[in-house]
Amino acid sequence: MSWFQKEIILSPKSRGIHLITNEITKELAELSAMSVGIAHIFICHTSASLSINENASPDVRRDLEDYLNQSVPENAPYYRHTLEGADDMPAHIKASLLGNSVTVPITRGKLNLGTWQGIYLCEHRDVGGSRRLIITVTGN
Amino acid sequence: MSWFQKEIILSPKSRGIHLITNEITKELAELSAMSVGIAHIFICHTSASLSINENASPDVRRDLEDYLNQSVPENAPYYRHTLEGADDMPAHIKASLLGNSVTVPITRGKLNLGTWQGIYLCEHRDVGGSRRLIITVTGN
Amino acid sequence: MSWFQKEIILSPKSRGIHLITNEITKELAELSAMSVGIAHIFICHTSASLSINENASPDVRRDLEDYLNQSVPENAPYYRHTLEGADDMPAHIKASLLGNSVTVPITRGKLNLGTWQGIYLCEHRDVGGSRRLIITVTGN
Numbered sequence: 001m002s003w004f005q006k007e008i009i010l011s012p013k014s015r016g017i018h019l020i021t022n023e024i025t026k027e028l029a030e031l032s033a034m035s036v037g038i039a040h041i042f043i044c045h046t047s048a049s050l051s052i053n054e055n056a057s058p059d060v061r062r063d064l065e066d067y068l069n070q071s072v073p074e075n076a077p078y079y080r081h082t083l084e085g086a087d088d089m090p091a092h093i094k095a096s097l098l099g100n101s102v103t104v105p106i107t108r109g110k111l112n113l114g115t116w117q118g119i120y121l122c123e124h125r126d127v128g129g130s131r132r133l134i135i136t137v138t139g140n
Numbered sequence: 141m142s143w144f145q146k147e148i149i150l151s152p153k154s155r156g157i158h159l160i161t162n163e164i165t166k167e168l169a170e171l172s173a174m175s176v177g178i179a180h181i182f183i184c185h186t187s188a189s190l191s192i193n194e195n196a197s198p199d200v201r202r203d204l205e206d207y208l209n210q211s212v213p214e215n216a217p218y219y220r221h222t223l224e225g226a227d228d229m230p231a232h233i234k235a236s237l238l239g240n241s242v243t244v245p246i247t248r249g250k251l252n253l254g255t256w257q258g259i260y261l262c263e264h265r266d267v268g269g270s271r272r273l274i275i276t277v278t279g280n
Numbered sequence: 281m282s283w284f285q286k287e288i289i290l291s292p293k294s295r296g297i298h299l300i301t302n303e304i305t306k307e308l309a310e311l312s313a314m315s316v317g318i319a320h321i322f323i324c325h326t327s328a329s330l331s332i333n334e335n336a337s338p339d340v341r342r343d344l345e346d347y348l349n350q351s352v353p354e355n356a357p358y359y360r361h362t363l364e365g366a367d368d369m370p371a372h373i374k375a376s377l378l379g380n381s382v383t384v385p386i387t388r389g390k391l392n393l394g395t396w397q398g399i400y401l402c403e404h405r406d407v408g409g410s411r412r413l414i415i416t417v418t419g420n
Contacts, residue, residue, distance in 0.1 A: 003317070004316070005385065005387060042383070042384065042385050044392070044393070044395075045397075046394070046397055071351070072347065076350075078343070078350070079343050080342055081339035081340045092333055092334055092343075096332075096344060097377055100332050101383055134387070134392055136316065136317070136386075138318070
């Protein structure tokens with residue numbers, strides 16, 4: 001039974017959905033010693049989110065971004081929280097809809113993602129800057 | 141302190157929301173030895189999702205399905221990812237909105253779900269086929 | 281390596297989004313002995329939810345509530361589950377969209393939330409009553 005935890009900083013990304021599976025797994029060499037466990041990946045921000053979805057077609061990521069923009073409009077007439085820009089309140093809403101962490105099973109030394117699954121960083125701000133993640137792993 | 145992990149295959153289900161609490165708990169006989177822990181249930185797919193919601197009225201599941209279909213339309217004019225069918229891109233979006241895993245506390249040998257809570261498989265494809273879940277349990 | 285689990289009852293709250301970080305952390309004195317771990321917070325209900333989002337501006341919470349009411353209407357013509365009131369079926373839908381648990385990393389004896397992150401109780405019923413949470417912590 002063991003634990004490890006890492007903080008990683010993702011370089012600034014444009015508004016939209018980004019596949020970051022490789023940026024995560026390269027930090028997880030310690031996994032190779034575990035036969036079973038869970039990896040919890042947490043983003044320490046309120047205007048970006050994490051999700052698991054299709055890892056092959058970039059169009060899925062573009063369509064998801066477009067859907068979110070349709071579903072959570074900028075400049076809705078009822079928004080009060082507008083001082084930080086038109087993209088800010090929608091970013092908070094999208095963050096709650098998608099969630100700020102993902103948890104992935106570990107099996108025989110690896111993240112046990114399905115064939116078509118990848119980890120997404122969903123950047124909801126126009127200029128979100130660097131994003132800090134905490135990866136916590138426990139297993140046996 | 142112990143760990144166990146199981147892969148289970150759910151038989152193909154029709155598009156819609158399905159209560160699968162019993163299909164999960166029948167795989168968890170090992171829980172009876174744990175006084176406290178967590179169970180993580182993960183679906184290895186990108187067009188179906190897991191959620192926890194009302195376990196009594198089938199109408200809740202039908203209404204949730206109808207809501208999702210209203211909220212995430214097929215054939216939106218901005219979709220690029222259309223080659224796999226009109227139900228495919230909406231399925232990916234719904235999967236990110238609902239999430240691909242649930243985590244449930246374990247208390248005195250059982251999943252500690254509320255009285256009205258059940259585990260849902262949300263099948264977002266017209267013909268999704270079998271679905272693979274990874275159940276990871278750790279506790280004491 | 282240790283485990284602990286607590287059940288806490290939150291006093292009834294009005295419909296809307298409530299910051300409950302302090303109500304959670306005051307129950308977690310045991311965290312101080314852990315260098316690394318995870319805290320899982322689970323709500324045992326199907327018409328309220330948990331989320332992590334902005335902890336400073338009350339307007340973010342009001343705008344999120346307004347967004348949810350716009351996005352998940354009451355009295356949608358296709359709802360079947362209407363016997364428990366106009367706010368009930370929307371509450372179930374919102375609960376699945378936002379999720380019924382959050383998981384937070386523990387680092388050096390504390391919840392490792394970002395500077396601007398707080399834990400939200402999202403009360404989706406007009407009169408939801410007391411809400412029961414199960415907090416499960418494991419760490420080292």
